């Protein structure tokens with residue numbers, strides 16, 4: 135039986151708000167969502183890649199397998215309940231940028247440090263194959279969530295002001311991304327994604343389950359489309375230069391195919407000095423007002439587990 139407590143107010147329905155709303159729905163806890171629109175949402179342009187070996191130093195993050203298993207189960211549950219597909223398995227062919235990088239990665243692989251995702255048989259002269267990656271289709275996920283909760287009358291399309299949140303009779307969780315962080319130590323990092331139409335020539339090596347990666351990733355989507363992207367733009371002035379570097383990489387990586395660019399998508403993801411997300415009650419507002427933000431470049435991996443923790447705090 136549902137409680138008589140006032141519903142949880144979720145501010146923002148990007149990935150964080152969607153994950154929280156679904157976790158609450160599963161737990162039978164009432165909620166309402168207010169969202170200002172997806173036009174500026176990071177989740178509308180985020181690639182949603184979940185990659186076991188990342189960074190310039192090719193690192194396998196501790197605890198990755200457990201977090202990835204939890205996240206995957208969450209998206210699979212959503213797929214089954216909503217009758218849609220959100221998860222795609224991928225392999226990543228990542229090129230080295232020079233002999234020093236190649237030597238360092240080969241040494242790690244031969245010591246078994248990157249197993250099971252990168253093994254000796256995955257090494258090539260110019261690149262290495264990373265296994266076990268996948269993608270959560272974030273734009274599809276937030277669009278489906280929006281349609282679901284609009285139809286159920288629990289989502290209002292509006293911008294919520296802080297004063298309205300303060301007057302809400304139940305708990306409020308800010309899932310508002312770059313627009314409204316509510317904490318001082320988050321900063322925006324820009325990302326650029328080029329949307330491409332790809333026409334593989336007969337016999338070309340284009341595969342819909344392989345991400346090409348040289349620092350810039352080229353992610354195959356269905357329908358002959360692809361996204362190419364990279365993040366780390368600190369301000370608008372940096373964007374133009376970064377975009378040209380992105381295009382140069384795509385020209386090189388897709389030299390075996392015919393392709394054309396038909397859109398540029400830009401967004402801001404929030405990051406924190408310690409690279410840990412910010413989730414929990416605001417100081418002095420325990421039980422009343424909290425944040426779920428700062429997901430950084432690993433939102434698809436982290437959001438499901440953090441949503442589950444929020445359910446624990448909200449059901450107490």
Ligand SMILES: Cc1cc2nc3c(=O)[nH]c(=O)nc-3n(C[C@H](O)[C@H](O)[C@H](O)COP(=O)(O)OP(=O)(O)OC[C@H]3O[C@@H](n4cnc5c(N)ncnc54)[C@H](O)[C@@H]3O)c2cc1C
Pocket residue numbers: 145146147148149150151168169170171172173174175176177178179180181182183184272292293294295309310311312313314324325326327363364365400401402403404426427428429430431432433434435
């Ligand atoms: C180019 C790019 C590439 C990325 N690639 C990856 C990747 O490969 N893998 C990965 O895991 N992550 C990736 N990310 C990061 C990931 O997309 C983010 O971590 C995640 O989408 C953040 O979700 P969010 O819900 O916190 O914020 P958002 O998606 O920005 O959602 C915030 C929502 O809150 C709403 N809102 C804000 N203020 C208010 C208000 N006052 N009232 C009502 N509504 C409000 C907004 O309208 C918006 O809909 C990428 C990000 C970018 C930009």
